[in-house]
Amino acid sequence: MFKTFSQNRLTRPRLSFAIIAILSGLIAPASQAADSRITVGTGGKGGYYFQIGDLICKSFTRETIGYKCQAKATNGPTENLPKLQNGKFDIVVARSDWAKQALNGGGYFQSNGSNPALRSLFSVHSEPLTIVARKDAGIHTAGDLSGKRVRLGRSATRLVKQIPDSANWDVSAFQTVKPKDMKAQYSALCAGKVDAVAAVVGYPSGVIQKTAETCPIHFVNLSGQQIDKLVAGSDALSKTTIPANVYTSITAPTNSLGYKAILLSSAEVSDADVYAFVKSTFENLSDLGRRHPSLSSLQPSEMIRDGLSAPMHPGAIQYYQEQGWIK
Incomplete structure (x- = not known):
């Protein structure tokens, strides 16, 4: 009896450590693989664009499993829109008239050429x-x-x-x-x-x-x-x-x-990623409004209509259709 008890005391911890090691090996890579990274181009750190982009990003990371979002301070639309076109940003903040110029390749963006892949998500403050x-x-x-x-x-x-x-x-x-x-x-x-x-x-x-x-x-x-x-x-x-x-x-x-400050993405960004980002923003709109005055009076009916100077992204359309906001 004594021999059997001694063997059990020795073998059980070994078995437990083995199980933990196996589980850790299985779980950690799956968790890492599930994290999709979204990078948002905003504006100068002292301005509304950075503050709003950073708030939405942090809310998205906090409320959505499997995503990490980072807001990048930039020089504004002259940096944001070309980097979105080149795939360096997934989402950007820009004013609606700048977005229109980028879509058509006009004004400042004449040398870049048109960006037919530019897609609207929603507008924020006026x-x-x-x-x-x-x-x-x-x-x-x-x-x-x-x-x-x-x-x-x-x-x-x-x-x-x-x-x-x-x-x-x-x-x-x-x-x-x-x-x-x-x-x-x-x-x-x-x-x-x-x-x-x-x-x-x-x-x-x-x-x-x-x-x-x-x-x-x-x-x-x-x-x-x-x-x-x-x-x-x-x-x-x-x-x-x-x-x-x-x-x-x-x-x-x-x-x-x-004009409107609008959030834009590219047709190259997946529908699933845009859907998750849009869903998180609208489901946490009240909380975002308490955190910044320019977001406090936003109405979904206006956000999905006003100032959207580029075609709407299919991922955004899917969420708006589910809510019955658009057909």
Whole structure:
């Protein structure tokens, strides 16, 4: 009896270690093989694009078994869209007008050629044309800009030129300003050296908030049948409203038009990967909204419609059809 007991004490641990080693050998490779990596190109680390891409990525990794997602800080669409086309990124964040240029091989992307494989997933926050006027400048409608001292960001210049009747304006005192010089224009506005500043910018904007705290300003409403027609003629444009009380003293909502920040992928990225990414985003939309103000008021009906300037990815379509959002 003693001999048998001694043998059992010696052989059982050996058997246990053998079983653990076998199980470890079987389980670890399977777990590693299941992890699919998604890389998202965003924007500069201090900007909305990186913050949003990073939030969505972290949520995706946390909530979806078998995936790891990493948000990469970049120089924006001029880096994101070529790297997406070359397969270095799986998903990118870009503004809807930049996406349209990349799809067609126009503007900045003329030398790259068209990218017919570009695919939309969904849009996120709006980047409206925001026309900030000094209260005593006599600017109440878009037409009142004629003959005024107006400073415009580059994207705002393109949009302002498309406003109906703008061809008849006196634009002799209009000036397009480089991005690095835009901040100074808001100071000039408060100093009475400029009558209005127009920029395509997401809200809330820190520089506009500072301007609102410094001098009396208001926003110029952009609405009506002609604006509706302009938006209807471009899949990169959408109508938007800057909510009341986003900025100090701006107590009424402001109607405008502009672009959307959108998430894009490529037809080369698998339907399964895109489906998983889209599903995770929409199922955790409330949590994402609590983590960043620009995501707090998103509506699925708008996210799958507005600003999608490239065809929709089949993986995204599958999820939207399952939800009954599209046919």
